[in-house]
Amino acid sequence: MLEMTEKDGLVRIRVQGTLEASDxxxxxxxxxxxxxxxxxxxxxxxxxxxxxSGWDVGGLWRDLKFDVKHKDSFxxxxxxxxxxxxxxxxxxxxxxxxxxxxxFQPAExxxxxSWARADGSAA
Numbered sequence: 001m002l003e004m005t006e007k008d009g010l011v012r013i014r015v016q017g018t019l020e021a022s023d024x025x026x027x028x029x030x031x032x033x034x035x036x037x038x039x040x041x042x043x044x045x046x047x048x049x050x051x052x053s054g055w056d057v058g059g060l061w062r063d064l065k066f067d068v069k070h071k072d073s074f075x076x077x078x079x080x081x082x083x084x085x086x087x088x089x090x091x092x093x094x095x096x097x098x099x100x101x102x103x104f105q106p107a108e109x110x111x112x113x114s115w116a117r118a119d120g121s122a123a
Contacts, residue, residue, distance in 0.1 A: 043116035048081035078112035
């Protein structure tokens with residue numbers, strides 16, 4: 001399940017369980033609306049809930065296609081999670097995406113938001 005909010009040009013995403021196609025179908029139009037009204041890029045903080053288990057079949061491919069299509073809409077994605085595999089996954093997948101990604105622990109949420117806003121921020 002994916003929940004998305006936006007405030008002052010910062011998109012916050014919370015992901016629980018397994019990301020499925022239906023999550024993308026809801027997320028993409030919301031993101032495109034935000035990106036179309038902001039100047040510059042849209043910073044994102046993606047929080048992985050303790051029960052986050054990854055993507056369904058095809059999820060990584062959907063993420064890569066989304067990234068390519070919207071590459072001019074975002075610059076930095078701060079990933080907030082509490083497990084070593086999420087940190088390793090962030091580092092491993094960073095070269096595959098056009099946006100910079102950096103991993104933060106839950107206690108570093110404020111630092112994650114500051115880092116996400118640091119370059120190309122709309123706000």
